[in-house]
Amino acid sequence: MEWLDIVDINDKVVGKETRDVIHAKGHLHRSTHIVLNNSMGEVFVQLRSKNKDVGAGLWDTSAAGHVDSGESYLQCAVRELEEELGVVLKQAALEFIIQLQPEERTGFEFTQVFRVVSDQAIVLQSEEVDDGRWLAPQALSQWIEESPEQFTDVFKLIWRTFAASPPAQ
16 A cells, blocks of 8 residues: 655645545645656657556656655655666755645646666666657657647646756756
């Protein structure tokens, strides 16, 4: 059973509940999204499993997930990279980009977005990810512009910010 923290409008923990109850009741909670670049500047995007309850069969950030109860955003980001992509990194490798406020497009989640650069081999977690690909940022922007329905709403929000913020060198 997946336990998540319930947070208030200031992102302060006010309780905890199971993921199913939180989603059913629309409680505010937390998530992370990670944008993975390789050393050539390409971006990895994942195709969410058709079995997911949200965003099934849509393209999304490199890795993402709910922040477990008692876990920090950064701890979650490191965990999700390893679980979904098999990429093992230390917290210091991740760069914070933005925090999205809870709204319908974010699933009523406070969402912290991180960027990381790694050339580790990708090993997709088959239960959560159906496919993945590396793309040049310009190619990804063009794909989103031409076929926005193929992407999650939250990824389109994130990509607007990310595309305007070049990676630190």
